[in-house]
Amino acid sequence: KVEKEEDLDVLQKRIEDYGISTEMLPEGSLPSTGRMLKFSLPSGHEMRLYATKEYVGTEVGTVNPDPWPDGLKGAGVHWLDHCALVCELDPERGINHVADNTKFAQEVLDFYLVEQIVVGPEGSVKAATWLARTSTPHDLAFLGGPQMGLHHIAFFLESWDDLLKAADVMGKHHTKINAGPTRHGVTRGATIYFFDPSGNRNETFAGLGYISQPDRPVTTWTEDKLGYGIFFHSGEVMPSFTEVYT
Numbered sequence: 001k002v003e004k005e006e007d008l009d010v011l012q013k014r015i016e017d018y019g020i021s022t023e024m025l026p027e028g029s030l031p032s033t034g035r036m037l038k039f040s041l042p043s044g045h046e047m048r049l050y051a052t053k054e055y056v057g058t059e060v061g062t063v064n065p066d067p068w069p070d071g072l073k074g075a076g077v078h079w080l081d082h083c084a085l086v087c088e089l090d091p092e093r094g095i096n097h098v099a100d101n102t103k104f105a106q107e108v109l110d111f112y113l114v115e116q117i118v119v120g121p122e123g124s125v126k127a128a129t130w131l132a133r134t135s136t137p138h139d140l141a142f143l144g145g146p147q148m149g150l151h152h153i154a155f156f157l158e159s160w161d162d163l164l165k166a167a168d169v170m171g172k173h174h175t176k177i178n179a180g181p182t183r184h185g186v187t188r189g190a191t192i193y194f195f196d197p198s199g200n201r202n203e204t205f206a207g208l209g210y211i212s213q214p215d216r217p218v219t220t221w222t223e224d225k226l227g228y229g230i231f232f233h234s235g236e237v238m239p240s241f242t243e244v245y246t
């Protein structure tokens with residue numbers, strides 16, 4: 001989401017000038033949403049930017065709000081936090097859509113790079129990047145893989161205790177858990193990965209390990225330690241995490 005309607009016009013020109021075609025979809029193309037600027041990332045993922053969305057508010061309101069509403073169901077996630085896209089990475093064929101997307105996001109969409117995993121000779125290959133527009137450790141992540149896809153979308157929880165409760169809720173409902181509860185080295189977030197009924201991987205992501213800023217030095221994870229970057233306790237990344245995505 002962008003802030004103002006005018007931002008869509010500015011971004012449309014910047015994206016077109018970068019060499020990527022765009023289309024402005026009329027208001028209502030998506031329910032409760034204003035016009036949308038549609039384009040594809042260098043990786044091929046279709047993106048849509050919008051400024052206007054119907055405001056429904058929250059149960060606790062904006063005047064003297066309680067910290068949480070009564071009658072919360074399930075894990076009680078707070079907000080949609082980030083998403084991670086798998087981008088084609090094949091250095092031998094000269095294909096690195098992680099690097100291509102990262103460059104585009106930084107130069108055209110004003111994201112800044114927060115963390116990265118580098119592999120190959122002298123760390124010359126960007127294998128994964130985490131980028132932000134806000135002050136959280138990431139709003140968007142690009143992960144290298146054999147073909148483009150969706151790795152996961154993540155919902156925010158406040159604490160490790162909330163994460164354990166979320167795991168209990170998943171257990172009660174026989175939700176297919178993929179990994180966790182555990183902690184990431186990258187972003188320092190606490191995490192559970194699980195699959196929703198449609199087969200897409202979701203994440204509950206808890207705690208903010210730090211506040212990111214545009215001038216904060218980029219955190220780099222090297223190939224020999226990348227397992228700890230993903231799952232900090234075991235340092236092991238299993239194929240069901242890297243090879244299964246939608």
Ligand SMILES: [Fe+2]
Binds near residue numbers: 082
């Ligand atoms: Fe995530």
